[in-house]
Structures are given as structure tokens and as C-alpha cells.
Amino acid sequence: MSFLDSIKSVGKQALGFLGGDGIGSTLARTALLGYALNRVNKSMNKANEGLQDKGSNITIAADTEYKVPVLYGSAFVPGKIIDAQLSSDNKTMSIAVVLCERTGSLIDGTQSVISFNEIYIDGFRLGFRSDGYTVENIYDTEGNSSNVWDGLVKVYPYNNGSSNPTQFTSEATGNSTAASSIFPGWTANHTMDDLVFVVIQLTYNKKQKLTTVGQNIMVKLTNTMTKPGDCLNDYMQNTRYGAGIPATEVDVS
Amino acid sequence: MANLSTYDSIKTNLFVRLQVSEYRTSSTATYSSTVLRFTDAETTTLINSETYTPLGQFLNITPTTSEIRPSSDTVTVCISGIPTDAVEEILYSKIKGSDIKIYRGIYNISTGTEIEAQTYFNGRVYNFSVQEQFNAEERVSTLHLLLECSNNFSILEQKISGRKTNGSSQKSFFANDVSMDRVPTIKDTKFDFGAP
Numbered sequence: 001m002s003f004l005d006s007i008k009s010v011g012k013q014a015l016g017f018l019g020g021d022g023i024g025s026t027l028a029r030t031a032l033l034g035y036a037l038n039r040v041n042k043s044m045n046k047a048n049e050g051l052q053d054k055g056s057n058i059t060i061a062a063d064t065e066y067k068v069p070v071l072y073g074s075a076f077v078p079g080k081i082i083d084a085q086l087s088s089d090n091k092t093m094s095i096a097v098v099l100c101e102r103t104g105s106l107i108d109g110t111q112s113v114i115s116f117n118e119i120y121i122d123g124f125r126l127g128f129r130s131d132g133y134t135v136e137n138i139y140d141t142e143g144n145s146s147n148v149w150d151g152l153v154k155v156y157p158y159n160n161g162s163s164n165p166t167q168f169t170s171e172a173t174g175n176s177t178a179a180s181s182i183f184p185g186w187t188a189n190h191t192m193d194d195l196v197f198v199v200i201q202l203t204y205n206k207k208q209k210l211t212t213v214g215q216n217i218m219v220k221l222t223n224t225m226t227k228p229g230d231c232l233n234d235y236m237q238n239t240r241y242g243a244g245i246p247a248t249e250v251d252v253s
Numbered sequence: 254m255a256n257l258s259t260y261d262s263i264k265t266n267l268f269v270r271l272q273v274s275e276y277r278t279s280s281t282a283t284y285s286s287t288v289l290r291f292t293d294a295e296t297t298t299l300i301n302s303e304t305y306t307p308l309g310q311f312l313n314i315t316p317t318t319s320e321i322r323p324s325s326d327t328v329t330v331c332i333s334g335i336p337t338d339a340v341e342e343i344l345y346s347k348i349k350g351s352d353i354k355i356y357r358g359i360y361n362i363s364t365g366t367e368i369e370a371q372t373y374f375n376g377r378v379y380n381f382s383v384q385e386q387f388n389a390e391e392r393v394s395t396l397h398l399l400l401e402c403s404n405n406f407s408i409l410e411q412k413i414s415g416r417k418t419n420g421s422s423q424k425s426f427f428a429n430d431v432s433m434d435r436v437p438t439i440k441d442t443k444f445d446f447g448a449p
Contacts, residue, residue: 055447062440064419082418082432084439090448096432098418162432186432193427204447211447240426241415245405 055204056211060084060095068195070241071100071114071223072231079198079217085184094183094201095213101241102160102194103225104234107252112225112234114196116157116168121200121214126155132167132174148208156182156199157219162192169222194240196221255359255369262362266294267314267373268305269330270354271400275347282345291332292358300358300370308332314355317374325407328355328374333386335396343383343398351378353402376404 066080079097086093103112119126127137127145135153137145156175159166167174180186182199202213225231233252235242257263269291276287292298292305293312299305313331318324330353335343355374360367380401387394416422420434 053447053449055445055449057448058444058446060439060442060444062418062436064417064436064440066418067415068418070415080418081439083435084442084444086444086446090445093444093446101416189429190432191427191430192432193430195432206447213446239414243409243412244414 053206055090058212060213061215066098068098068241069100070103070235071196071221072103072234073226074117074220074222076120076218076220079219081213081217082197083183083186084213087184091204092201093204093213094199096179096183096192097198097200097217098192099196099198099219099221102196103223104238106225106227106230107233110224112223112230114159114221114223116159116166116198117170117220117222118168119155119157119198119220120216120218121153122216126153128155128168128171128174130173132171149210152203152205152208152210154201156201158192158198159196161195162186162190254371257359257368260361260363260368263368264360264362266292266298266358266360267312268292268294268298268300268356268358268370269312269314270303270305270356271348271378272352273346273348274351276342277345278342280341280345284347287346294358298358298367300356300367323406325410326374326376326404327407328376328402328404330355330400330402332398332400333395335398337385337394337396340383340396343381348378348381348400352376353378353400374402374404376402377408379403 060081062081062084068080069077071077077099079099081095082098083096084093100114102114105111121138124138124140126135126149127139128134129136129151133154133156134151135149135155136151137147138149139145155168156177156179157166157168158164158175158179162179165175165177165179167176179192179197179199180188180190182201183190198217198219200213200217202210204210225234229252233250236245236250237247238244269289271289271291272286273289274286275284277284288303290303290305291308291312292300293309293314294305294307295309296307297304298307311332311334313333315329317326317328353374353376354372356370357373358367358370378400382399382401384397384399385394386397416426418433419436420431423430423433
């Protein structure tokens with residue numbers, strides 16, 4: 001008998017043992033089945049670990065020494081995040097972004113008004129649905145559009161504190177809700193007095209590459225105060241951001 | 254500005270208008286807003302419908318620099334011959350920070366009439382000092398009051414305004430607004446955006 005025949009004989013004995021009706025054979029079959037299932041489970045878990053989305057670990061570029069700018073005329077104004085809240089399911093991030101000071105009155109006594117023209121996140125201009133605040137499309141610098149963020153981003157502008165919602169000039173309608181009703185955790189004491197700011201809500205979506213709050217938020221704003229005399233007069237007299245010179249010492253006639 | 258070439262002779266005097274918003278004559282008196290007006294002229298003079306007390310040579314004002322572009326400048330106003338019993342008015346009043354305006358009055362010597370009053374200096378008192386001059390033989394002393402004044406340009410140069418994105422800065426303008434209280438907190442917070 002060759003050594004090949006010996007191997008065949010051992011195999012037959014083993015299969016005969018596993019195929020038998022004895023307790024030993026049953027236990028052996030159970031053990032083998034368990035081992036096999038265990039290996040399959042381990043293999044599936046490893047595959048799942050590779051596919052499971054763990055989200056993004058992000059930090060906010062807040063700055064306690066950032067000086068709120070003053071805007072006259074029209075300009076692209078960078079925003080600075082002053083508050084952030086993540087929803088309990090970690091899917092929705094709300095951020096409050098300060099843009100600039102609300103300016104005073106023109107020499108003729110008319111209150112200046114700052115309007116929102118456009119908003120950019122990391123270089124992409126946002127376009128809105130018919131409600132005026134839910135993002136539908138984004139546009140790159142060459143004007144190409146994409147709807148990858150459709151419904152995932154909402155933008156709520158305010159041009160004079162939390163209780164004065166406004167809309168983008170490009171939209172027929174827009175935000176009409178006070179910031180305290182939009183931003184999680186905010187109350188009537190979150191007044192944001194005399195500030196122009198925007199609240200942005202972003203819904204996490206890895207597939208659509210919405211995994212951060214954006215490194216660079218830029219808003220194009222336009223102030224009705226544009227004439228040099230009005231601007232100089234406002235800057236000289238304002239006690240919050242200007243020189244604080246009394247009105248009696250400025251001859252505007 | 255008046256054309257002075259038409260006059261044979263003119264004279265000039267300086268007129269100081271010091272507005273002390275918290276003035277009192279003793280430590281127990283109540284504060285009131287008072288305007289002190291005095292001049293180095295020899296007689297009582299009316300400038301801009303206001304009467305100026307003549308101090309003559311008891312008033313000395315350092316010269317100012319005259320430049321086309323605005324520049325920071327300081328002057329020192331020295332009042333001498335102050336009786337010792339009047340020192341309380343100086344010490345108990347809040348002179349620092351008071352508005353001070355100095356005019357240069359130009360007069361026609363022949364007629365004694367005012368030709369023009371020009372603004373010589375416009376600023377605030379940023380410091381003051383009192384110096385005593387004691388006459389040992391007569392056993393009397395008089396006081397000198399030195400008012401150090403900086404013009405409005407240098408005050409504006411030192412001025413810092415605007416608000417910063419932090420809670421204390423926001424509350425300094427709007428005491429009840431808590432919108433920026435969380436800036437220091439979120440600055441160091443990591444958010445698990447999208448975590449399961």
C-alpha cells in the first residue's frame with residue numbers, strides 16, 4: 001500500500017466519524033458549524049467596518065479677538081462663527097456667523113440698511129429653492145451648477161439683530177423667522193444687537209461630500225450708506241465702532 | 254480768515270475755555286457742570302458772546318505747532334498766583350478729561366475792537382499738577398496750576414473702539430445679550446459631525 005492509499009484511508013475514517021450518528025459525531029459537526037459561522041461573522045464585520053461612516057471630527061475656527069468689521073457700500077464680507085450646535089443625532093450642524101456691524105443713519109436722518117446679495121461657502125455660490133433659504137444648487141466660479149447639496153443646507157440671514165430676519169435680494173421670498181426660533185438653544189436673550197449675521201444649518205451627507213461646516217464663508221453685502229460724507233459722518237460719530245465725536249462738534253451743513 | 258494787511262497795528266491775546274463737567278468748590282459740595290473762561294488779556298473781554306476773566310501775566314500757554322495735515326499736539330496751560338485757600342476747587346473737581354478750547358483773539362490796537370477770534374487749540378486735559386511757590390520772608394505761598402492738554406487728534410489716535418466676538422465685549426455694549434458667550438467654548442470643542 002502506497003502512502004497515497006494511507007492518506008485516503010485516514011480521510012475515509014474522518015468522514016465516517018463526522019457522518020456517523022454517535023454523540024461524538026454530532027458534537028464534532030456542531031463545533032465545526034460554529035467555527036464556520038464565527039469565521040463568516042468575523043469576515044462580515046471586517047467588511048462592515050470598512051464601509052461604516054464614522055462622520056467627521058471638526059473644530060470651529062472661532063476667535064475671541066476678532067473685530068467685527070464695518071461695511072459701507074458693497075463688499076464680500078468674510079464671516080466669523082460665534083456659535084455652533086450639533087443636533088442630538090449628530091446629523092445637523094447649526095452655526096451662527098457674524099458678518100459686520102449695523103451702521104447708523106445717513107446725514108438726512110434715514111436709517112442705513114444692509115442687504116444680502118450672495119453667499120459663498122468654500123468658493124461655491126449657493127442658489128436657493130423657492131422658499132428663499134433652502135439651498136438647491138451650488139455654482140462654481142465658472143458658473144457650472146450642481147444640485148449635490150439640494151436640501152442639505154439652509155441659510156437664514158439677519159440684518160439688524162436676531163429679531164430682524166431678511167432675505168437675499170435675488171430671491172422673491174426668504175427668511176421670516178427670528179433667530180431664537182431657528183438656532184437650537186437660543187432664547188430671547190440672544191439678541192445679537194446691531195449685528196448683521198447669518199444662521200446656517202447643514203445636514204451631514206458623506207455621499208454628497210457635505211462633511212464640514214466650510215472653512216471659508218463669504219457673503220456679498222450692500223449698505224445703502226455709500227456717500228463719503230455719510231460714511232465719514234457715521235464713522236466719526238458712532239460710539240460703538242467709530243470715534244464717538246459728539247454731534248455738536250461735527251458740522252454736517 | 255481776516256485780512257490783517259489793512260491794519261496798521263494789531264495785538265493778540267489767548268482765551269481759554271475750560272468746561273469742567275464735574276466741578277465743586279469743596280469736598281462735600283455737589284458736582285455741577287461749570288465753564289471756566291480766562292484770558293491773558295489785561296481787561297475783561299467778550300469772545301463769541303462769552304466773557305473771559307483777565308489773568309494777564311498770571312496765564313501762560315505753551316506754543317502749538319501749526320501743520321497743514323492734522324497731527325497730534327500738546328499744550329500746557331499754566332495759571333499762577335492761585336491763593337492757597339482756592340486749592341480745594343482744583344483738587345476736588347474732576348479736571349482730568351475736561352474739554353478745553355483755546356482761542357487766539359486778534360484786535361485792532363488803534364480802536365481796541367476785535368477783528369477775529371481763531372481756534373488755537375481744541376482738546377482735552379489729560380493731566381494736571383499743582384505746584385507751590387513759598388516765600389520764606391513773607392511766609393506766604395502761592396500756587397501754580399499746570400494743565401497738560403492733548404488735542405483731539407492725539408485723543409483719537411489713542412482711542413480703541415469696536416466690538417470683538419466675545420461675551421464681555423458684546424456685553425460692554427449690550428449688557429443682556431448672551432449671543433457671544435459660547436465663543437471661547439466652541440473654539441476648543443470638537444464636533445462629531447455625522448457620527449453614528
